[in-house]
Amino acid sequence: MAAGFTPLIELSGVNKHFGELHVLRDIDLTVGRGEVVVVIGPSGSGKSTLCRAINRLEQIETGRITIDGVPLPEEGKGLAQLRAEVGMVFQSFNLFAHKTVLQNLMLAQLKVRKRGKAAAEAKSHQLLERVGLEAHAAKYPAQLSGGQQQRVAIARALAMDPKALLFDEPTSALDPEMINEVLDVMRGLAQEGMTMVVVTHEMGFARSAANRVVFMADGQILEDRVPEDFFGHPETDRAKDFLSKILKH
Numbered sequence: 001m002a003a004g005f006t007p008l009i010e011l012s013g014v015n016k017h018f019g020e021l022h023v024l025r026d027i028d029l030t031v032g033r034g035e036v037v038v039v040i041g042p043s044g045s046g047k048s049t050l051c052r053a054i055n056r057l058e059q060i061e062t063g064r065i066t067i068d069g070v071p072l073p074e075e076g077k078g079l080a081q082l083r084a085e086v087g088m089v090f091q092s093f094n095l096f097a098h099k100t101v102l103q104n105l106m107l108a109q110l111k112v113r114k115r116g117k118a119a120a121e122a123k124s125h126q127l128l129e130r131v132g133l134e135a136h137a138a139k140y141p142a143q144l145s146g147g148q149q150q151r152v153a154i155a156r157a158l159a160m161d162p163k164a165l166l167f168d169e170p171t172s173a174l175d176p177e178m179i180n181e182v183l184d185v186m187r188g189l190a191q192e193g194m195t196m197v198v199v200t201h202e203m204g205f206a207r208s209a210a211n212r213v214v215f216m217a218d219g220q221i222l223e224d225r226v227p228e229d230f231f232g233h234p235e236t237d238r239a240k241d242f243l244s245k246i247l248k249h
């Protein structure tokens with residue numbers, strides 16, 4: 001964790017296998033309140049699995065994950081609450097196709113947050129305004145561009161008043177011209193102090209918005225440093241190799 005932050009998300013000694021594959025190896029990671037941690041690394045290094053483990057979309061075998069000092073709940077109500085408090089934004093948006101944009105934003109507010117209809121509706125409109133999509137409230141996801149759908153997904157996560165947001169390759173499914181409209185919303189959140197863990201291949205975002213860059217390879221965290229240090233002087237051969245390949249593109 002960078003200096004000046006207090007811990008919000010803590011992983012210690014986390015291990016997970018998929019069959020023979022040791023996908024998370026003794027992961028220790030602390031994310032401070034208000035900190036933006038960008039997770040990068042080669043394909044298959046365990047970045048998504050790490051992100052999903054924090055939201056308990058993947059079960060870990062050994063180790064401990066806590067949010068605000070409280071271990072992740074096992075199941076049931078506590079799990080829905082966790083996923084509200086630590087929202088996740090996926091590569092594929094995961095909006096309900098048969099619901100309007102407004103309904104997508106309202107659903108979990110009514111069901112999980114137990115907000116009244118008027119309060120949920122007001123909050124939804126306010127967030128749609130914030131991500132620049134107020135005019136699209138009555139549309140269905142398929143009527144929006146990918147970038148717009150992802151901004152709806154971010155607004156939906158924000159509607160739960162999360163303590164933190166996890167982003168799993170939020171721009172990987174987007175056409176290049178739409179990437180920035182999503183990254184701009186994320187930069188805004190970072191500036192406002194949202195705690196964020198972001199798995200991404202967008203190195204520009206990592207450089208400009210991250211407090212720390214976590215570099216993973218083969219299920220391990222090999223480097224965990226401030227962006228200037230990581231990009232300026234990567235320490236491990238794996239990171240040097242990764243950066244030389246990715247920065248060529």
Ligand SMILES: Nc1ncnc2c1ncn2[C@@H]1O[C@H](COP(=O)(O)OP(=O)(O)OP(=O)(O)O)[C@@H](O)[C@H]1O
Nearest residue numbers: 018019021023041042043044045046047048049050
């Ligand atoms: N449900 C699963 N069952 C079996 N293997 C899986 C499963 N999910 C992921 N894996 C494997 O675990 C490894 C790590 O996957 P993960 O998606 O966490 O990597 P990643 O670093 O996010 O990769 P990418 O950048 O390609 O998304 C990969 O080899 C992947 O094929």
